[in-house]
Amino acid sequence: MVELIEWDHDIVRHLDVSYFIQWTSREAGANLAGVSQILTPMMGVWRVDITMPREFDGTRLKQFEALVSQMRGRYNVANLPVCDPYKYDAGVSPRQYPFDDGQWFSDGTGFSDGTGxxxxxxxxxxxxxxANQLYLDLTNPVRPAPRVGDHFSSGGFLYRVVARNSAGWVKFEPSARAAMATGNAPNFSAPRFYGRFIDDSQGQRTREFLRWGSSITLSFVEAFDRSFT
Structure with missing residues (x-):
C-alpha cells in the first residue's frame, strides 16, 4: 500500500520554491465569428518545484538520499511543508486570551501572546x-481576515485565497478536494501538501549535484490518495 513519507524542514532546506496550479484547458479552434474557443473541465492540479542548495554536510546529504529512496519513484506520497515567508502566522494574528471572567476588551480583542x-x-x-468559498469566524476574539494569496491546507490538500472580505468570507482555488466541516480550522499557519514526484527520475543525481555541482530542483504534482500505511 502507498506510504505517506514525511519531508521536514531539517532535511529539506529550500533555496527556492514555487506553487503553481496547472489547469487543463485546451483550445478547440475558432468559432464562426473567429473567436478562439477555450474548453476546460475546470480541473487544476498543484505543481510544486523545490530547489535545494548545494549541501556539504555528509549526514544531511545521506538523509536526503534516503528520503528520495523512500519515495520509490512516483509510487509513494510526500507530506511536504509549505515554505512561505509571508504566511498567515503568529506575526499576523498572534494567539489572544480573554480576562479571567472570559470577557474580551471593548474592541473585541484580547491579550496577545505571540509565543502561543x-x-x-x-x-x-x-x-x-x-465548493470554492468558505466562511470563517473572525470574532471572539477579533482577528485579521486571511489575505489574498495566503495558502492554507486541509487534510493535505493545498488551497490559495483569491478573494476575501473583512466579514470572514473567503474564495479559494482550486475547488475543495474534500468536505470541510463547521468548527474545523483550516491550517493557515503551517500548511502541508501531499504530492508525488513528477516522474521516477527525480533526485537521481542527488549526491553528484548537491556535493560537487549546483543546486537541484525536485518537482511534485498533487496526490489525491488518502489511504496510507
Whole structure:
C-alpha cells in the first residue's frame, strides 16, 4: 500500500520554491465569428518545484538520499511543508486570551501572546466537495481576515485565497478536494501538501549535484490518495 513519507524542514532546506496550479484547458479552434474557443473541465492540479542548495554536510546529504529512496519513484506520497515567508502566522494574528471572567476588551480583542502560536481561523459553515468559498469566524476574539494569496491546507490538500472580505468570507482555488466541516480550522499557519514526484527520475543525481555541482530542483504534482500505511 502507498506510504505517506514525511519531508521536514531539517532535511529539506529550500533555496527556492514555487506553487503553481496547472489547469487543463485546451483550445478547440475558432468559432464562426473567429473567436478562439477555450474548453476546460475546470480541473487544476498543484505543481510544486523545490530547489535545494548545494549541501556539504555528509549526514544531511545521506538523509536526503534516503528520503528520495523512500519515495520509490512516483509510487509513494510526500507530506511536504509549505515554505512561505509571508504566511498567515503568529506575526499576523498572534494567539489572544480573554480576562479571567472570559470577557474580551471593548474592541473585541484580547491579550496577545505571540509565543502561543497563531489564533485559529474556525469554519462557521460546512464546505462541500467542489465548493470554492468558505466562511470563517473572525470574532471572539477579533482577528485579521486571511489575505489574498495566503495558502492554507486541509487534510493535505493545498488551497490559495483569491478573494476575501473583512466579514470572514473567503474564495479559494482550486475547488475543495474534500468536505470541510463547521468548527474545523483550516491550517493557515503551517500548511502541508501531499504530492508525488513528477516522474521516477527525480533526485537521481542527488549526491553528484548537491556535493560537487549546483543546486537541484525536485518537482511534485498533487496526490489525491488518502489511504496510507
Amino acid at each position: 502560536g497563531v489564533q485559529p481561523l474556525i469554519l462557521t459553515a460546512d464546505v462541500a466537495i467542489g
